[in-house]
Amino acid sequence: MSTFKCPECGYAFSEEDGDQHEGYPPGTEFASLPDDFACPDCSVRFKDDFEEI
Amino acid sequence: MKGYTATLENGEAIFYQDRKRWFWLLSVLYPIQAFLGIWLHAKTGNEAWLLLPLALTYIGAPSLDWILGEDQNNPPEAVVLQLDRDPYYRWLTYIVVPLHFLALIGAAWWVGTQDLAWWSFIGLSVIAGIASGLGINTGHELGHKKSKLERNLAKIVLAVPAYGHFWIEHSRGHHRDVATPDDPASARMGESIYKFALREIPGAFRRAWNIEQERLTRREKSVWSSDNQILQSLAITVALQLGLIIAFGWKLIPFLIIHNVFAWWQLTSANYIEHYGLLRQQDDNGKYERCLPRHSWNSNHIYSNLVLFHLERHSDHHAHPLRRYQSLRHFPDLPTLPNGYFGMYVIAYVPFLWYLVMDKRLLALPHVAGDLSKVNVDPSKRQALMQKYGQAQ
Numbered sequence: 001m002s003t004f005k006c007p008e009c010g011y012a013f014s015e016e017d018g019d020q021h022e023g024y025p026p027g028t029e030f031a032s033l034p035d036d037f038a039c040p041d042c043s044v045r046f047k048d049d050f051e052e053i
Numbered sequence: 054m055k056g057y058t059a060t061l062e063n064g065e066a067i068f069y070q071d072r073k074r075w076f077w078l079l080s081v082l083y084p085i086q087a088f089l090g091i092w093l094h095a096k097t098g099n100e101a102w103l104l105l106p107l108a109l110t111y112i113g114a115p116s117l118d119w120i121l122g123e124d125q126n127n128p129p130e131a132v133v134l135q136l137d138r139d140p141y142y143r144w145l146t147y148i149v150v151p152l153h154f155l156a157l158i159g160a161a162w163w164v165g166t167q168d169l170a171w172w173s174f175i176g177l178s179v180i181a182g183i184a185s186g187l188g189i190n191t192g193h194e195l196g197h198k199k200s201k202l203e204r205n206l207a208k209i210v211l212a213v214p215a216y217g218h219f220w221i222e223h224s225r226g227h228h229r230d231v232a233t234p235d236d237p238a239s240a241r242m243g244e245s246i247y248k249f250a251l252r253e254i255p256g257a258f259r260r261a262w263n264i265e266q267e268r269l270t271r272r273e274k275s276v277w278s279s280d281n282q283i284l285q286s287l288a289i290t291v292a293l294q295l296g297l298i299i300a301f302g303w304k305l306i307p308f309l310i311i312h313n314v315f316a317w318w319q320l321t322s323a324n325y326i327e328h329y330g331l332l333r334q335q336d337d338n339g340k341y342e343r344c345l346p347r348h349s350w351n352s353n354h355i356y357s358n359l360v361l362f363h364l365e366r367h368s369d370h371h372a373h374p375l376r377r378y379q380s381l382r383h384f385p386d387l388p389t390l391p392n393g394y395f396g397m398y399v400i401a402y403v404p405f406l407w408y409l410v411m412d413k414r415l416l417a418l419p420h421v422a423g424d425l426s427k428v429n430v431d432p433s434k435r436q437a438l439m440q441k442y443g444q445a446q
Contacts, residue, residue, distance in 0.1 A: 009199075009375045023271025041199055042374045043228040044344060 004030045004050040009042040013050070055139070059131035069132045071379065073124075076359050077142065081149045083360040084184045084191075086110075087160045087177065094163075100173040103163075106180045115396030118354035125353050127382045142379045146194050146203070146362070150210045153188040157181055157213055157312070158297070164308050165301025174304075178311035185214035185312060186319020187361075194362045196220040197374050208286045212293060214316030217286020222261035227324075228374055232331045232348040233341055234429060242330035242415060242425075243434030245404035250321045322398040326350060326390065327367050330415040332429040344371050347420050350388045357393030365394055388418055416442060 001016040013033075018024040022040050024033070030050070037047040056070045086106040093102035128136055136142070160181035164174055188210050196207030196219070204220070211217045222238075230236035237256025240249045265283055266276040274280055298305045331348045333341040346368035352358070358365045366381040368388075390397050391410065401407045421427045425439060 008373065011199075020272075023268050038225070038229050040225075043224050044371070044374060 001027075002030065003053050005053045006039040006042060006045045007049055007051055008045045009039060011039050011041040012053070055141075057132040057135045059129070059135070061131055067129055067131060069129055071128065071136065072126070073355075073359065073379075074141070077145055077362070077379070079356075079359045080362045081145050081152065084149060084187045085152050085156050085159075087156055087180045087184055090177070090180065091159065091163050094167075094173075100170055103169075103173045103180070104176045106183070107176060110183060110395055111399055114357055114360070115392055115399060117356040118352075118393035118396055121355050123353035124355040124358070125383045128380055133380045136380050137377050139379075142377060143203075146191060146378075147206060149191050150195075150206050153185060153191060153210050153213045154293070156184040157293070160184075160312075161297045161301055161305055161308060165297075165304055174308070175311060178308045179315045181308070182214075182312040182315025183319060185316035188213045189216055189219055189316065189320045190323075190361055190364060192216075192219060193223060193364070194378055197224060198377075199375065208282060209289060212286045212289035215287070215290045215294070215313045216317060216320070217290065218258055218261035218265075218283045219320070220286070221264050221282060222257045224374065225264045226257065226260040228344070228371065231344050231371060232328050232333045232429060234332075236328075238324045239328040239429060240325045240330070241429045241431040241434075242412065243408070243431040243438050246322065246325045246401045246407070247404070248431075249325050250318070253321055253324060254317055322401060323364070323394060325401055326394065326397045328429075329411055330428045330430070331388065332427055334427070346372055346384055346387055347418065350390050351383075352390040352393050352397070353383050354393035354396075357395055361394060365390075386419070388415075412438075412442075 001014070003012050003014045003016075005012045013019060013024075013030060015029055016026060018026045018028040019040065020026075030047075030052075033047055035047060039045045039050075054070050054074060056068050058066065058068050060066050086109060089109075090103040090105045093105065094100055160177055163169075164177055169177070192207040192211040195203045195210065198204065207220050208217060211219050227236060227238045230239070232239050234241070237253045237260065240246070240253075244252075261283060262276075265281055269276050269278060269281060272280070277284070279285070294305075294309050297309065327350055328348065329350060331350070333344060333348055335341055349367040349371050351367050352365040354365065363378040363381045364370070366383060368384065369376060369381045391414075392400075400410055415421060415428060416423045416425075423442065425435070425442060430438060
């Protein structure tokens, strides 16, 4: 289980925790997010831009 | 005045004071200017005073921007973190939230309890709408932040102009699609503000609703559930506006209709001038380039920036949407408006004047250099504009 971070605003998507508010349950793999997934906090960085930490 | 100290990488110590610190109070006081007209009406008995805020906004603000000019000062990057953490700036955005409610209730009380002539009734309704339009600006500053408190305050204040969907629409929709033909909140070259409003207002609502529906579907909830954030804000709007009708009578129905429309019109006006004609390029796969500073129009005019929480430093806002208003920066060589927002609104309301001022300015931008293929053009005006400016695609 990894965590992926938005390089613009620091929002972190943890595969372990998911993002309940956005409707991604715990255990959601980052790779399974939609291709047009935009950062839920800043919306100006996309799935491709996220960095694994 | 409070100062911030930092040490640069080369060991040099710097000290910074924000000269605008106390002047940001203007963003807090500006929304309650209806009370100035009400007070003068009460004191003199002359209803014309009720219209004073209209003159302050559409004559006073552009004049002050012209007289006071621009401010290009930026805080040094080394103190930005301290500036962002200074609670004073944050508190101003909190305090203004109840003032937006007070402004609407105050204006409603006056039209509901005074026997006003039709023209001052309409005038005060419009002024209340402008004040609530500034509430969208307050909701904008708050809604971009990560803290739960600020996000909740954004949803609450957006209930005043009956525009609760803005919080979702703006961050998730507009920031993602800005300066593309897909964005209902980015104006196209040759599109008048009136035509734009008919595309923007319903288009923005539809986009917000779809985004919220997708989120709720992922959560296996109905779009009509109480978790729908648009409906949550709308519930506050209904309670507030119904309460005003019950308290002050049927006269509040036309008042609130005019108020709501003019509040939305404030956002339409800002959206219209912020990205007029600007276009992000697509790569071979159709993917748009990242939003760059050249994809927003800016103004450094000091007065209107001080009453709008620095909204006019728009390029930095789109590049870094979470950056707080006190830290937004000016950069050289950005697309620049010749006056502040209020002056540009007045020009936008007269379309031929807007085209006269802006079209040449747009085509003269270094990254456009007269090439209409690099401009977001209204499809119905493309041919006429190509003929006028002599460009081949």
